[in-house]
Amino acid sequence: MAWHPDPGPPLPDTLTRLRPYRYPSMALAAGLLLAVGVAMVWGIAELKRGITWVDHSYRVISEIDGGQVALLKSESAARGYRRTGAAAQQADYLLIVPQVLEHPDNLVRLTDDNPEQNERARRWRDLVHTRLGELERLMDDTQATGTADEAINRDVRFSRMRRASTLANEMRVVERKLLVQRRATTDQRATQLTMFVVLGTAIPVVLLGLLLTGLLRENGRARKLEREARSAMRELEASLAQRDRLSEQRRILGIYAGMLQSAEDVTEAFSLTVETLEKLLPQAGGRFYTLHPSADIADTAARFGTEAIASADVLAPNQCWALRRGQPHRTDDEHGHIKCQHLDQAVPLAGIWTLCVPLIAHGTSLGMLHVSAHERDGTANNDTTLVEAIAEQLSLAIANLHLRETLRLQSLRDPLTGLFNRRYLEENLNRELQRCARRGLPLTVMMLDVDHFKSFNDEYGHAAGDALLSQIGQTLGSLVREEDIACRYGGEEFTVVLPEAGAGEAALRAEGIRSEIGSTTVTHLRSTLGPRTISIGVATFPADGDTPAQLLAKADRALYEAKAQGRDRVVSA
Numbered sequence: 270m271a272w273h274p275d276p277g278p279p280l281p282d283t284l285t286r287l288r289p290y291r292y293p294s295m296a297l298a299a300g301l302l303l304a305v306g307v308a309m310v311w312g313i314a315e316l317k318r319g320i321t322w323v324d325h326s327y328r329v330i331s332e333i334d335g336g337q338v339a340l341l342k343s344e345s346a347a348r349g350y351r352r353t354g355a356a357a358q359q360a361d362y363l364l365i366v367p368q369v370l371e372h373p374d375n376l377v378r379l380t381d382d383n384p385e386q387n388e389r390a391r392r393w394r395d396l397v398h399t400r401l402g403e404l405e406r407l408m409d410d411t412q413a414t415g416t417a418d419e420a421i422n423r424d425v426r427f428s429r430m431r432r433a434s435t436l437a438n439e440m441r442v443v444e445r446k447l448l449v450q451r452r453a454t455t456d457q458r459a460t461q462l463t464m465f466v467v468l469g470t471a472i473p474v475v476l477l478g479l480l481l482t483g484l485l486r487e488n489g490r491a492r493k494l495e496r497e498a499r500s501a502m503r504e505l506e507a508s509l510a511q512r513d514r515l516s517e518q519r520r521i522l523g524i525y526a527g528m529l530q531s532a533e534d535v536t537e538a539f540s541l542t543v544e545t546l547e548k549l550l551p552q553a554g555g556r557f558y559t560l561h562p563s564a565d566i567a568d569t570a571a572r573f574g575t576e577a578i579a580s581a582d583v584l585a586p587n588q589c590w591a592l593r594r595g596q597p598h599r600t601d602d603e604h605g606h607i608k609c610q611h612l613d614q615a616v617p618l619a620g621i622w623t624l625c626v627p628l629i630a631h632g633t634s635l636g637m638l639h640v641s642a643h644e645r646d647g648t649a650n651n652d653t654t655l656v657e658a659i660a661e662q663l664s665l666a667i668a669n670l671h672l673r674e675t676l677r678l679q680s681l682r683d684p685l686t687g688l689f690n691r692r693y694l695e696e697n698l699n700r701e702l703q704r705c706a707r708r709g710l711p712l713t714v715m716m717l718d719v720d721h722f723k724s725f726n727d728e729y730g731h732a733a734g735d736a737l738l739s740q741i742g743q744t745l746g747s748l749v750r751e752e753d754i755a756c757r758y759g760g761e762e763f764t765v766v767l768p769e770a771g772a773g774e775a776a777l778r779a780e781g782i783r784s785e786i787g788s789t790t791v792t793h794l795r796s797t798l799g800p801r802t803i804s805i806g807v808a809t810f811p812a813d814g815d816t817p818a819q820l821l822a823k824a825d826r827a828l829y830e831a832k833a834q835g836r837d838r839v840v841s842a
């Protein structure tokens with residue numbers, strides 16, 4: 270299954286359109302920010318220079334104002350001294366003179382950059398110096414003559430003072446104009462710088478904001494795609510693991526089915542199934558029940574794993590929903606908890622998966638397979654399918670084994686007498702003989718023949734003869750031990766093999782058989798027929814031979830001898 274990542278919601282139009290301009294936009298934003306930085310450095314330097322010029326104008330104006338005030342003060346002090354001759358006035362005058370001289374000097378120096386103003390400042394300085402000289406002379410005259418040239422001096426003085434004042438005002442006006450211009454220039458530059466900085470910052474901020482938004486969205490989409498890819502990878506891994514698990518289960522089931530075909534008997538079939546279930550369902554446990562022929566009780570035939578809930582060793586079919594209904598009965602958190610009576614009633618079924626599957630083949634109920642496990646995520650359905658498949662295979666195998674056993678027994682038994690047939694004798698006599706030979710034990714073969722059976726047949730009919738043979742077979746079967754082999758050798762002739770029985774014991778047993786069969790009658794067509802005597806020939810290993818053929822021949826010869834001696838007797842070889 271190919272995985273196609275979800276492309277996510279489309280980007281908004283603006284961001285989509287901006288995508289090709291991402292790197293140019295970043296370069297533009299960086300360039301603008303750099304330009305803003307450079308502009309700010311340059312603009313601040315320019316502002317500083319402008320402020321310096323504004324400050325310069327203020328200083329020029331201040332020097333003009335200071336010079337004018339100092340000149341007026343000196344004038345006033347000089348005039349006061351001239352009128353009063355007070356030494357304090359003279360001292361004031363002398364104190365103010367340095368300032369009167371300093372301001373024009375400063376002004377000349379400050380207006381170095383402006384030739385016109387500088388020229389005015391120089392003229393103003395000259396006027397101030399001239400006026401100071403006049404004032405000093407006036408003060409000196411006052412000390413000598415008191416009122417000399419006062420009227421003349423007053424006119425000259427006023428005229429000079431007016432010129433100085435006019436010049437100072439002219440300079441102030443010019444400087445104020447310059448001040449206004451410089452402030453306007455500084456303001457304009459500050460405004461331009463502010464606008465440039467605002468625009469130069471805002472544009473990169475907007476660009477970077479858009480880029481950042483796009484980047485965040487793309488990051489979000491990338492993270493989402495990554496999450497989806499991881500989740501798809503996990504699903505893929507889980508599905509691959511599931512596929513591997515299923516294919517391994519199929520492989521195990523295939524091997525199981527193949528081996529089950531070759532199972533010799535039901536016990537082997539159960540043991541194969543136990544092994545397979547323990548491989549397929551290592552977490553589960555359970556057991557197999559087999560129904561008695563009476564079908565009223567089922568016994569535990571085999572167990573596997575560890576049961577999550579205990580089940581009874583023996584149960585009646587009506588204690589199990591599966592046996593009652595003839596179909597699987599499952600309980601778990603999804604399918605409900607209707608509990609079978611053979612399960613431990615004290616244990617709650619919550620969190621436990623149980624499954625009872627009837628073993629049915631060709632419409633015949635053979636038993637039941639019960640499984641239980643603690644529930645795990647998403648495994649119960651698959652486990653149920655597995656158990657049902659195994660139960661089906663096992664049912665068929667058990668039915669086949671039963672059929673095979675029936676056929677085998679039929680092929681080894683004589684249908685008329687129920688005894689083993691001659692083929693069975695030939696297959697087993699040699700084996701028993703070798704076993705006894707290995708262990709140094711004797712073995713006896715008896716040949717039995719019904720006396721004058723032909724006349725019985727002739728007298729009562731062939732069917733009556735069959736009935737008598739059948740009855741003799743049952744009697745003989747009841748007289749031998751489990752390890753003995755009683756078979757119909759052919760016609761009215763029987764053979765009994767007595768492993769580990771010596772000649773003495775065999776003679777006794779033969780006598781008992783002769784006596785018992787010799788008194789056996791049969792009811793046929795409401796008439797009691799018989800009894801008929803029998804003659805027995807006995808041969809014992811090792812004295813009479815050490816091969817089946819030799820022993821059978823010796824026994825047959827002894828039988829012939831018994832017949833010859835008058836029948837109804839036992840003759841040992």
Ligand SMILES: Nc1nc2c(ncn2[C@@H]2O[C@H](COP(=O)(O)OP(=O)(O)OP(=O)(O)O)[C@@H](O)[C@H]2O)c(=O)[nH]1
Binds near residue numbers: 718726759760
């Ligand atoms: N009813 C019946 N008769 C059988 C069966 N097999 C063999 N016989 C008969 O058994 C008789 C055997 O007779 P014989 O072998 O002549 O010997 P006998 O009459 O038993 O006499 P002795 O063996 O000498 O005592 C024959 O008549 C067969 O037909 C059988 O399966 N059923």
